[in-house]
Amino acid sequence: MDLDLVKLSRDNFKETVRLRRHFHMHPELSFKEVETPKYIAEYLTNLGIEVETGVGLNGVVGRLITDENKQTVALRADFDALPIQDEKKVPYKSQVPGVMHACGHDAHTAVLLTVAKILSENKDALNGNVVFIFQHAEEVDPGGAIQMINDGCLDNVDAIFGMHVSSSVQVGEMGYKYGVATGMPDDFTITLIGEGGHAAKPQTTIDPVAAGIELCQDLQFKITRKISPMDNAVLSITIFNAGTQHNVIPDRVTIGGTLRTFGYNTQKRLINELNRSLRAIQTSHGVRYELDYMKGYPPVVNDDDMVDLVRDVMSNVSTVTKQNRLEKDLGGEDFAYYLQKVPGAFFYTGTKNTALNTDYAHHTSHFDIDEHGLKNGVAVMLGVALEYLNKEHE
Numbered sequence: 001m002d003l004d005l006v007k008l009s010r011d012n013f014k015e016t017v018r019l020r021r022h023f024h025m026h027p028e029l030s031f032k033e034v035e036t037p038k039y040i041a042e043y044l045t046n047l048g049i050e051v052e053t054g055v056g057l058n059g060v061v062g063r064l065i066t067d068e069n070k071q072t073v074a075l076r077a078d079f080d081a082l083p084i085q086d087e088k089k090v091p092y093k094s095q096v097p098g099v100m101h102a103c104g105h106d107a108h109t110a111v112l113l114t115v116a117k118i119l120s121e122n123k124d125a126l127n128g129n130v131v132f133i134f135q136h137a138e139e140v141d142p143g144g145a146i147q148m149i150n151d152g153c154l155d156n157v158d159a160i161f162g163m164h165v166s167s168s169v170q171v172g173e174m175g176y177k178y179g180v181a182t183g184m185p186d187d188f189t190i191t192l193i194g195e196g197g198h199a200a201k202p203q204t205t206i207d208p209v210a211a212g213i214e215l216c217q218d219l220q221f222k223i224t225r226k227i228s229p230m231d232n233a234v235l236s237i238t239i240f241n242a243g244t245q246h247n248v249i250p251d252r253v254t255i256g257g258t259l260r261t262f263g264y265n266t267q268k269r270l271i272n273e274l275n276r277s278l279r280a281i282q283t284s285h286g287v288r289y290e291l292d293y294m295k296g297y298p299p300v301v302n303d304d305d306m307v308d309l310v311r312d313v314m315s316n317v318s319t320v321t322k323q324n325r326l327e328k329d330l331g332g333e334d335f336a337y338y339l340q341k342v343p344g345a346f347f348y349t350g351t352k353n354t355a356l357n358t359d360y361a362h363h364t365s366h367f368d369i370d371e372h373g374l375k376n377g378v379a380v381m382l383g384v385a386l387e388y389l390n391k392e393h394e
Helices: 005-011 013-025 035-046 105-121 144-150 208-225 264-285 304-315 373-391
Strands: 050-055 059-064 072-078 129-135 159-170 173-176 184-193 233-242 252-261 288-294 322-325 344-352
Touching: 005 013, 005 373, 013 035, 013 105, 013 373, 035 050, 035 059, 035 105, 035 129, 059 105, 059 144, 072 105, 072 373, 105 129, 105 159, 105 373, 129 144, 129 373, 159 173, 159 304, 159 373, 173 304, 184 208, 184 264, 208 233, 208 252, 208 264, 233 264, 252 264, 264 288, 304 322, 304 344, 304 373, 344 373
Parallel strands: 072 129, 072 159, 159 344, 173 322
Antiparallel strands: 050 059, 059 129, 173 344, 184 252, 184 288, 233 252
């Protein structure tokens, strides 16, 4: 039985929007998701789908099994939010102070629940089995993916696909990446410890503020002069906390940031350079230092054959106005862990519409999406599951 993907996505669009707005109004932070997984589990149960909760902590897994002897494809969505105040003036604005879906995880979850609904109503169209992975804590290391994998979410799964909305891709268009898609997002926190004193007598102190300023400048030098222009890397200082009084040089300074690369050799070299800079600052300024370095997710590496499959599906969805081959970027995504276990692909759905103010960057207080883009998300995700299962049985 062939399904009309565009018609099904259109017929269920109001439900997709309802779901997305519900999650948008009730966001929950990483590792603190309680009501969201409850809602997802109840929704899947009402569809007659086998549900497992508490997977890897807060994850939810739904299984639509038609024949255990056939292939199984997994589809994944994440559902955690970010500690950002929602500044939009819309009816579905976040109702939780200081917390909002500023990356589109609410949309991912709404799309996958819609796909689960459609497939549960059309089980006869399935030439195999589908596992729906609803993942907690994508935004914060160690992330929910590795926890859910360790708890068995990929057991008997042969391939996996995931989708992300994009405010840089026009609504109606979609994106894909071959090979390496994302970087390794490491975080670091440095504490410089000196000896504070009166600001009028800096000669009697060991000033960690001056040392910190010099350190930040030196770290930028490492990127421009120690790493080949052919190697992609970024080092951003995002935290600099020092002192509370105008006339007091503090005892310590806290510096935080992120170091992002695509390759393990570049990552290793930059970590070595970071430690070298810290030792030099210690020698030149007399401060002591503490370094807390946290390696992030591995890079997302898409399987070329699976990307080809996604592109074939996009070509057969009439509402996809354009396919964009996107460049790899240094954002992090723990979908990488799934792809280390089974082949698959991560693709992108355009939700940018300047007229609707949905062109703000992800992780910002005005982030929003043109919800019409979710029609393509549903249609392509449906098509990918059906195409994979049919292809494996040709």
